[in-house]
Amino acid sequence: MKLHGAIISPNVRKVIIACMVKGIDFESNMIIPGPVLKEPEFLKINPLGQIPALEDGDLIIGDSNVILQYLEEKHPEPPLLPSSPEERAKCRWLAEYAGAALFPCCGTMFREVLVNPNYFKQPTNQKTVDETIKEKFPPVLDYLEAQTPDNDFLFGADISIADISIVSMFITARYGGFSIDANRWPSLAAYVERVRSHLHVAKCVENEKEMLKMIMG
Ligand SMILES: N[C@@H](CCC(=O)N[C@@H](CS)C(=O)NCC(=O)O)C(=O)O
Numbered sequence: 001m002k003l004h005g006a007i008i009s010p011n012v013r014k015v016i017i018a019c020m021v022k023g024i025d026f027e028s029n030m031i032i033p034g035p036v037l038k039e040p041e042f043l044k045i046n047p048l049g050q051i052p053a054l055e056d057g058d059l060i061i062g063d064s065n066v067i068l069q070y071l072e073e074k075h076p077e078p079p080l081l082p083s084s085p086e087e088r089a090k091c092r093w094l095a096e097y098a099g100a101a102l103f104p105c106c107g108t109m110f111r112e113v114l115v116n117p118n119y120f121k122q123p124t125n126q127k128t129v130d131e132t133i134k135e136k137f138p139p140v141l142d143y144l145e146a147q148t149p150d151n152d153f154l155f156g157a158d159i160s161i162a163d164i165s166i167v168s169m170f171i172t173a174r175y176g177g178f179s180i181d182a183n184r185w186p187s188l189a190a191y192v193e194r195v196r197s198h199l200h201v202a203k204c205v206e207n208e209k210e211m212l213k214m215i216m217g
Pocket of ligand 1: 009010011012033034037049051052062063065099
């Protein structure tokens with residue numbers, strides 16, 4: 001199985017953590033987002049020109065949530081979805097929400113504060129950063145604050161695709177200097193720290209240090 005994408009990308013990280021939890025071996029094709037994703041060779045793998053993409057034998061698919069679903073069906077143990085249909089639906093919804101609402105905020109912080117000035121040698125757009133922190137993040141964090149439990153993970157003692165999807169976005173935001181204000185969003189801030197300290201999440205973050213250094217230059 002080959003996973004295309006940079007380890008430090010939030011949507012790629014979701015797949016890596018899921019593979020680690022399930023003990024799935026994979027080969028990594030470390031592609032950094034940029035013009036290379038729009039070249040014909042990569043568009044043959046994912047015509048959307050995005051990472052992650054997964055190749056498993058003749059199967060080639062994109063989209064982190066689709067990939068996670070495939071891994072769950074192909075390698076059901078340990079499960080990354082809860083057991084009841086209602087909870088499974090909610091779990092998929094929260095993973096979708098993380099991609100649709102949280103990813104744009106977290107990705108902006110990462111790109112503007114870390115990647116642009118350090119890697120691409122372009123100035124940070126401070127207006128975009130301020131707007132993201134003051135206007136874009138708060139309603140998303142309010143919603144997540146109301147979803148997060150006081151203990152364990154979203155669906156009990158075991159980590160799920162929703163937990164992985166949410167924490168992966170916040171790991172990326174932290175690289176961009178963003179941390180959750182624990183006075184305003186106490187439950188969410190504590191929950192994210194709990195998920196970050198999960199064995200495989202912590203290991204994944206540890207494995208990113210080299211690449212982070214490379215980006216910092
Ligand atoms: N819905 C997709 C989003 C994938 C995505 O936006 N990936 C980013 C990197 S984290 C990317 O490839 N960006 C480059 C681009 O969109 O041109 C998923 O969950 O995999």
